[in-house]
Amino acid sequence: MATADSNTDLRNGYTIMSVREALIRQEDTIIFSLIERAKFPINSPTYDKSYASSFDSLVEFIVKNTESIQAKAGRYKNPEENPFFPEYLPSSAAPNYPFPQILHPEAALININKSIWKMYLEELLPKFVAPGDDGNYAQTAACDLSLLQAISRRIHYGKFVAEVKFRESPQEYEPLIRAQDREGLMNLLTFERVEEMVKKRVEKKASVFGQEVGPVHDENQGKYKVDPSVVSLLYEKWVIPLTKLVQVEYLLRRLG
Numbered sequence: 001m002a003t004a005d006s007n008t009d010l011r012n013g014y015t016i017m018s019v020r021e022a023l024i025r026q027e028d029t030i031i032f033s034l035i036e037r038a039k040f041p042i043n044s045p046t047y048d049k050s051y052a053s054s055f056d057s058l059v060e061f062i063v064k065n066t067e068s069i070q071a072k073a074g075r076y077k078n079p080e081e082n083p084f085f086p087e088y089l090p091s092s093a094a095p096n097y098p099f100p101q102i103l104h105p106e107a108a109l110i111n112i113n114k115s116i117w118k119m120y121l122e123e124l125l126p127k128f129v130a131p132g133d134d135g136n137y138a139q140t141a142a143c144d145l146s147l148l149q150a151i152s153r154r155i156h157y158g159k160f161v162a163e164v165k166f167r168e169s170p171q172e173y174e175p176l177i178r179a180q181d182r183e184g185l186m187n188l189l190t191f192e193r194v195e196e197m198v199k200k201r202v203e204k205k206a207s208v209f210g211q212e213v214g215p216v217h218d219e220n221q222g223k224y225k226v227d228p229s230v231v232s233l234l235y236e237k238w239v240i241p242l243t244k245l246v247q248v249e250y251l252l253r254r255l256g
């Protein structure tokens with residue numbers, strides 16, 4: 001039988017099933033964004049602070065300014081969105097939309113985009129883009145931003161996952177939160193079987209979405225726009241662990 005709390009979750013559109021479905025749909029966005037970024041080579045001047053004197057680096061310039069425009073248009077009114085440079089944002093000039101507010105206010109503010117930014121530039125990019133320079137730095141930075149936003153949304157979705165898990169079994173979570181027991185919380189919110197399915201599915205999606213398609217025969221069979229094993233590695237090494245880190249950080253603040 002549904003409890004009052006799970007009815008509330010249903011009304012607001014967040015249940016463990018619905019958050020897992022949202023994570024599955026977000027895989028598509030991440031994989032398409034990886035494919036789009038892989039269209040360009042590394043294009044290192046995009047990230048070089050000495051490339052142009054008028055801004056820090058081209059990628060920072062594009063990200064800060066695009067976020068600023070999107071903030072004004074209301075993007076960050078949605079609690080699922082988290083900016084990379086919150087310190088530079090103007091307030092929204094758009095009318096309010098009644099987004100469901102299910103997150104605990106103390107915990108809703110978690111933002112680990114600085115770590116995501118560093119991981120993306122230092123570890124992930126070199127693993128899936130070709131070496132080289134074709135001069136398309138602004139287009140490259142725009143692709144970086146779309147991909148960074150998709151990865152960030154997925155990782156910060158951990159707040160919603162944590163909230164629905166907490167509401168489903170507060171009696172299990174509360175003692176661990178009171179004891180501020182990170183390890184205990186991490187064990188309780190981990191479902192290894194789900195993680196294995198996620199890793200297998202993203203590898204398969206990357207091989208379906210990113211395969212080269214010939215007009216008649218599949219002469220290019222086995223050639224992919226982004227190596228499917230890199231997508232699985234991205235999830236295993238960063239996306240899943242960082243989503244779980246957000247969940248733990250959220251829960252630690254859940255009773256505050």
Ligand SMILES: C=C(O[C@@H]1C=C(C(=O)O)C=C[C@H]1O)C(=O)O
Pocket residue numbers: 020161189190191192194195198239240241243244
């Ligand atoms: C997101 C969840 O929490 C954890 C993190 C997962 C992930 O990031 O894909 C998967 C399973 C859990 O270990 C979940 O339970 O669905």
